[in-house]
Amino acid sequence: MSNAYPPNKKEGGLNLATPDELEGLQPTQALTQVQYLHSLLLSTNRGVWEWHPSTGVQRATGNLWQRLHRDPESALCGVWSGDLSLVHSDDRDGLIALRSRLCEQGTFVDTSIRAFARDGQPLWLRLWARALTAPGGERFFLGGCTDYSESFSSKSFSYFSGERFHHALDMVGDGLWEWDLRADEVVLDATCWRMLGYTRGQSDSGARAALARWKTHMVADDYPDVKQALEDNVREQLPLDVEFRLKHREGGTVWVRCRGNVQRSSGGEPVRVLGTLQDITASKKKQLKLEQELRRLKRESVDRADLISSLSHELRTPLNAILGYSQLVELDQSLNPDQRRRLAEIRKAGQHLLHLAGDVLDLARIDSQRLAPSIxxxxxxxxxxxxxxxxxxxxxxxxxxxxxxxxxxxxxxxxxxxxxxxxxxxxxxxxxxxxxxxxxxxxxxxxxxxxxxxxxxxxxxxxxxxxxxxxxxxxxxxxxxxxxxxxxxxxxxxxxxxxxxxxxxxxxxxxxxxxxxxxxxxxxxxxxxxxxxxQMAARPDYTRSLPPCKLLYVTSRTASASRLKAVLAAVQQVEVQVVDDAMKGIFTARTGAPDIIVFDAELPGVSLRDFSEILCGDKATAHMPLMAIVDRRCDFAHVCLPTSYDLAMLAEGLRDCLSLKSVAGGIAAHNRAAPE
The missing domain is CATH 3.30.565.10 (Histidine kinase-like ATPase, C-terminal domain)
Incomplete structure (x- = not known):
């Protein structure tokens, strides 16, 4: 194992001086040291600041402040020393309390806040400072600020579900917006601004000015509807879903669909409205084209109805003449039976045509909406x-x-x-x-x-x-x-x-x-x-609204299986599979993935409760709804039907089963025992 040795300091000179070495530096060398520190601290996403709370004097320097405001000191007021207008409303109260504690007795602060850039984009900032004392005894603070929003970028989405959602919206072209009701501020993400033709930073719109900028782009005729929809959402809790037009900065009109909902505090007070914005220009153009085509078809339908009505009236005159003269000829006593039979056929065909003309006239009047019933x-x-x-x-x-x-x-x-x-x-x-x-x-x-x-x-x-x-x-x-x-x-x-x-x-x-x-x-x-x-209760017909589904019927009775199939014969979207044994039913449920499991009151070899608990306790089948066809109360199925069920009752039961959510555990574990 080799030994590690520290580098030899005397082999080459170092450019960064320690505090002990600063006293021996020449003025030009000390200036160089300051420049070194500035270059380290004042990178693109950093800034430094100084604040004297007793006099209000302050200074901010660094490129970061330019992202927040044109004037660096105004940016510092917006995130620390002033009205905090650039700070997210949820973080303002906590930051004010922290600032007060620091002024009274604190010596150091290090916190994270959410703020808004000049283009309205949200930022995560780390703000820190240390208390120092001037030669005259005045306490002041020196600190720094860092933008660490990049840590919440797409490379970190796996750790932040909210950012994953925002990224997914961005991928499909939908924008995200937030309206803070307490501060009356609107924040729109980059996708929202791109819908108007702005790139990131071009909008130059702060949180307070974003709504005003959008109003200048909104078609004036649509603004009252949008305003009413927002007010209804906040006051009446009605769903926010409104379509309106925006004027693109390069010309033309953009159709957007705005959806969202109000968020309330624990006391029930409205706090903010969160929503999405979707560019629906393409689909709206198709819709308007279809509506135009529909109006054209309606006009053609009216014209066609007029033509049919006119033809029906014109047909009646000669038909009545044919019928009238045929009846007159029939009065001639010199006609032989064969001639009378032929005249009867003529009259019969004429009457048929007359009825047809009358029916066509009625249809034309109904289609053209000229029929006005007198109720x-x-x-x-x-x-x-x-x-x-x-x-x-x-x-x-x-x-x-x-x-x-x-x-x-x-x-x-x-x-x-x-x-x-x-x-x-x-x-x-x-x-x-x-x-x-x-x-x-x-x-x-x-x-x-x-x-x-x-x-x-x-x-x-x-x-x-x-x-x-x-x-x-x-x-x-x-x-x-x-x-x-x-x-x-x-x-x-x-x-x-x-x-x-x-x-x-x-x-x-x-x-x-x-x-x-x-x-x-x-x-x-x-x-x-x-x-x-x-007061009679209506029983809705769910047979036609049932979606395609697979039904597994576990029964040992052939007659019961035949009856269920016969009842569902007209409901072609329901596929029925029958097994005659409980163990076969469990195996088929695990391997066949049915949507619903139906079973009878009697299953040889196993109780209904055990059968239910086996299915509900198995991860492969726990999410499958259970329906029991029994004539007594049961607690081991999601839905129970009497043995005298009809199609309407069965369809309603199937609908209830399909609407149930997955069940993780057994049904009967917390219910009282049912008689077997």
Whole structure:
């Protein structure tokens, strides 16, 4: 092992003198020593200062102060000796208290503060000083200041989650801003300024001037909305999300989206607003282009509706002439049977065209929004009875029984247009009769719904609608394959019924099963609905809103598995996997990663509680929600359904499971025991 020796001081001269050597230096040598120290201390990110608190005399020198203010002494006032205007508001009170203690009894100070540069950028500063005594006995302070913001740069993001977030925003082009409500100061990062065309330092805007500078760039028409949004966020705690325009310093307009939220003190007082700024110019241009295209299409739609309406009127005149003259010819007694049959076909085709022209005219009027329903208080039972009387001859011809059962709601009133209401009911009842089987049935009923709605249902015993075609039921001129049959129709009746119902503020829908028949229904708001109807709880339909998911069903009963699959048959986005053993279920859950685990009340070989605790105690399955199909109360599953569940109940349970967060431990560890 080699020995280490200190360097020989006599081998070469040193340029930095010790305090003992200073007394023997010549004036030029002492000046050189001062210059050496200045060059060491006054680098780009450092500065020195002197402060006499009794007289207020001070001096600041060094490049660092120029980053804070044009005048170095004003910069020193802003971070230490004066009003601290350049210091972050959260650090001001503590710095004032530290300054007071130092003036009264302190001899040394060393602290870190947050401050703002001239361009509004935040800085981390280390400020230190030592108390000295002048020959006359006056205490004064000499110190230094260092910018160590670089230690919070991207190379150190792994240690500071807040800076990681800021860096991520910068990477996607979003800016970060802060509005200090107590000091009424706004700080915007470099990304915000770049949106206006400023590079770092060019904005030359302090914390107090940043908002004023931005207001000069903001389009005047947008400022009231932005101001109102900020006030609503601070006073009413409404979400801050507003879009506005800014004038770029080189010309042009920039669209930005401003989002943020107010932060409050422990006492509930608003302290600051933090938010992000996103340049949405490109997407806004696309949106404006699409809106312009939409307006053009609407104008074309109105023009097209006018043309269709005009054509429909023009078609009716010759069609009425054809029908009229064909009826006159039919009165001729000299016609033979073959001629009468041909005339009947002409009249039949003419009537079909006349109905088609009328339907097209109705569609055109609805599409062009020229249909203005006259909403009033009407008694639907009376209107339905009138419709039934009109359609009885058609029902007799088709050998279909037509039954109307108000079920106690004969005197109920709804808000609708009576003429349009009858048109909707005639369309629904007419379809139920035409597309029914021979000796079939059509039943019209009333039933109250939640929140004061009254539902009119038209049930038929026809062939039903195939599931693949159900999404196109309300498309105009789409007869869902019936155009190949013998039943006449235009395919617009349901489209008109839907648009008329919605124009009156109603709702329309259907349920159908191929080979079994269909139920079409419309709902209208009741007038003076009974309290028991208004208080009925609505059960939302979650079947269509369920996201794609995998369901693992653990059951030893084949019938239960078949029933669950049958109930979910129409919900194609839910994938069902069935296993018949508890251990298989645990293994499949670990390897197959299902989104939800469903199990029955009886699992051979293991209790439900043990099964639940095994899954919840395993890291691979602890986050998976559990659903139990049981008829008793249970504490070992997130959601419990009775064995008599239907599709609506199951869909709601699946939705609740999917909305649950991951569970780290067993469910039953802190709940009371449930009977096994």
């Amino acid at each position: 009033e208080r009407v008694q639907p039972a009376t209107l339905v009875a009138d419709c039934r009387q009109l359609l009885e001859p058609l029902a007799e011809t088709r050998k279909v029984s037509l039954t109307f059962e108000p079920l106690g709601w004969e005197r109920a009133h709804v808000l609708a247009d009576p003429t349009r209401f009858k048109q909707v009911v005639l369309n629904l009842m007419g379809n139920a009769i035409k597309y029914n089987r021979e000796n079939g049935r059509v039943v019209i009923t009333f039933a109250p719904q939640a929140e004061g709605w009254l539902r009119l249902s038209v049930l038929d015993t026809g062939s039903g609608i195939a599931s693949a075609m159900q999404s196109r039921v309300f498309e105009p001129f789409n007869r869902l394959g019936a155009e190949q049959g013998k039943i006449e129709g235009t395919g617009v009746g349901l489209a008109i019924a839907k648009q008329l119902t919605e124009a009156m503020g109603g709702r329309i829908g259907f349920d159908s099963e191929e080979g079994q028949g269909s139920v079409f229904w419309v709902e209208f708001m009741m007038h003076d609905a009974p309290d028991e109807v208004l």
